Amino acid sequence: MSNEKKIVNRVKCTANISGLMDNFYKDMFDDNKGPLCWCVGACPYEMFSAANVRRFQTENHAARISTRQEQAMFIEVAEAEGLSENVCSYAKINIGFALMMARGEEDKIPERYRLPKPDMIFALNTCPTMIQWCDMLSDIFKVPKFVVDAAYIYDENNWDRNVEYVKSQLYDFVRFLEKHTGQPFDWARLNEIVYLMKQIAVEWRAARELCKNVPTPASFLDALIAMGPKNTVRDEASLAFYKDFHNEVAQRAKDGIGVLEQEKYRIMWRGNFPWHKLGTLSRMLAKYDAVLISGVYGLGTYGDHAIDNILPDGFDLSDPLRTIAAEHCCRSYTRRFDWKMDHEFRRHIEEFSIDAVIIHSPRTCRPWALTTYDMAREVEEKYKLPVLVLEVDHTDPNYFHDAQVETRIKALLETIKK
C-alpha cells in the first residue's frame, strides 16, 4: 500500500450543490417569501412550499456548519447552558446557534451560517429527539410550534392505521399553516411538488443503482453531497440537478470512468455520516485504493418504497397527503429494524460487489447506533465479509481521532482477501 496522495474523481456536477444550497439559505432572508419556519427532522417540506412558508432543516444546517468544521463553538454554548453532551450533536449545534441568536450574539456567528429568527417551529418525530428539540427552540424564541407524531409500526398489519394517524395530523397542519400565513393552502402546488418528488426519486434511484458497476462511477460521498436538494429543497431546480447527476453518472459508467484510478476495495457504509470528516475519510480511503460504494443513509427518502413497491403505498397523486404520510411512516426509525432498513442493507451487500462494510455507531444518536452490533455480526456470519464498527459521531468532533480511525480502516482493508 502506497502512501502518496490519490486523486478522487468526484462526479463533476456535485460542485453545483454548494451554490444551490447557498441560494436556498439566502432565500431565508427574503421576507417576500412568507414567514420562516425552522424544521426539525425529516419534514413534509412540500407542504411548506405549497403554503408559501420559507423553511430549512435544522439538521442540514448543523451538517453544513460541520462540513467546514465550525461546529465546536455552538456545541460549547449549548453545553454551557446545561444541555448534556450526550444529546444528539445536531441538536447541540442548532440549540447553541439558537441561544446565540436569542442573546443577540449574531455577530459571533460566521456570516455564511446566519439565519433570521423563526416565526414558527415544526417537528416530525421520526426520531424522538426531534420533539424535545422543537420544544426547546420554541421556548428560546417564544414562537408557535407544530409537532407531528409518527407512530412506531411494530406490526405491518398496522400500516393503514399508522399512515392515517400521520395523515390526519398533516391535515391539521394545513390549518395551522393557513392560520399563520393568512392565505389558503395551495393544493395544486402540493400535487406538483409531490409529482416532482416522484421524478426526483426515479433519477436518484437510477443513478445510485449504477454504482453496481466496477469501477463505480460515483461514490457514496458524491451521493452524500448530492442529497441536500432532494431532502430539503424539493423544487424544479432540484429535479434539474438530479437529471444532470444521473446523466453524468450514466456517462461515466458507460465510459468506464471510476472514482479512483485504481479501485481495489469496494466498501459499503451504514449509518449517518461524520460530516466534519467527509474529506478526511474520503482521502483516507483513497490512500489505500478503497472507495465507499454505497450506503444506507439518507438515500431512500422518497424513493425505494415508491419505485419498488417494497411498501404498500407508492406515490398516489390523487392523495398527496397520504403519500407524504406514507413516506414518513416508512422511515427506518419508525419501522421495525429488521424490516426495511435491513432489507436495503442486505440488498446492497448482495448486489454491489462489496468487499467490506463500515458501520457507523454514532455516540450521540441512538436511532442509528442501536442494533449495529447485531448487524455487524450478521454481516460477518452470513456474508463472510469483514466489518468495522466505527464509534464516532455525525458532528461532535470529540469522538473522532484521525490516526485511530486510519489504523482501524487499514486493519479492515488488510483482512480483505484479494
Next chain:
Amino acid sequence: MEQLLNKFQQIAAEPLKTAQYWKEKTGKKVVGCMGLYVTEEIFHAAGLLPVVILEKDSPILRAQAHVQSYMCGYIRSVTDQALAGDLDFIDCIISHDCCHTIRMTTEIIKRNATGIKDIQPIFLPVTIKKAESWTYTLQELSFLIEKAEKLAARSITEDDLMQSIQTYNKHRRLLKRLYQLRRDKPGIISARQVSNIVKASMLMPKEEHNAMLEPLLEAMENKTVEANNKIPVIVSGSLCETCDEYVLDILEEVGGVVVDDDLYVGSRYFATEVDESLSPLTALALAYVNMVPPCPTRHDPDNKLSDYLINMAERARAKGIISVIVKFCEAHYYSYLTFRRGIKEFNIPEYLIETEHEGVSPAQVKTRLQSFIESIRG
C-alpha cells in the same frame, strides 16, 4: 412498623422473586411491563400478575455485545437479564415504546434472547393531547385487552376491568396517604424506605401490597417526629428505574430530608387515578392522555415540568429540587434543561445528579450534595 418496612425491603431487594413464587403457587401467568406506560389494570383484570421489569444491580456482562455502553443503564441491565435467562419465567413482556432506546432494544432482545416466551411492543401517542391520539390510544388499549385475553385464555368483562381499576385506585390512594404523611411529618420515613415501598408495589399483587400498607399507615399516623433542622427537598426523575438508593441515603445523611418526589419509582407510578365513573376502556385511555406528572418522553405543551415541580415544592414546603437523570436518557436531558430555564424566576435552588449503572463515586456525590444542602442553609 419496622417489621413491615423490612418486608417491603426484602421484596424490593430481589425484584422478580415474588412474581416467580406467585406463579408457582397459583399456576397463573406473569406479565412483565417494560417502559413507562403499560396499563397494568388490563392484565390484572384477566387474572394475570403484571410486574414492572426493573434494572438489577449486578454487572452487565452479556448485553455488552448487543447494546452500547453509551445507552442508558436501565436498558442495558434489562437486556442483560433477558440474555441471562432471568426473564424466561415471564409469560409475556409488554414493552412500551417510551423512547428510541427501548424501541430498538426490544427488537434486540427478541432477536437474541431465545428463552423469552413472548415480547410485544406497544406504541402510545407521544403528542398525548391531539384528537388523533385519543383514537390511537383506545385502539392500542383494545389490542392489549385482546392480548391479555389470549394469554389468560378467558375473556375480560367490563366488570373485571372496573374491579381492577378500583383495586389499583385504592392502591394509589394509600400511597398518596403515605406521601401526605411524609409531607406532614418530614423524616417520619426515609427516602430509601419510601422507594422500597413503591418498588415492592411494582413487583407483587396490589391486593397484598394494600394489605401491608394499611397497618403501616396506621402506625405512621400515630407516630410523632422530633423537630429537626433538616433541609426539606424534593427529588425528581430517574426514568424507568429506581433512583439509586445511595443517592437518597447520602442526601438525607448530609442534612437534607426528602419531603416529596416525582420519581418513576415514586409518585409518578401512582399519581394518576383512573376515573371510576366512566366506562373502563375510556377511563384507562383518559388516564393516559391526561396523565398528571409531565413526562419527559411525552409531548403535552400545557403541562410543564417546571410548574409541576414548583407546585410540588410549595405544597411540601421544600427548599430545593434535585433532578436525577439516568445517564444517556436523552428525553430527560432536554426536559431537564427546559425545566431549569422555566424555574429561573422562582429563585429556588436546584441540583442535577446523573446516575450510571456502573455507579458514580459516592464520595463525590456526598461532597456535592453536602455543599448543595449547605448553600440552602445559608
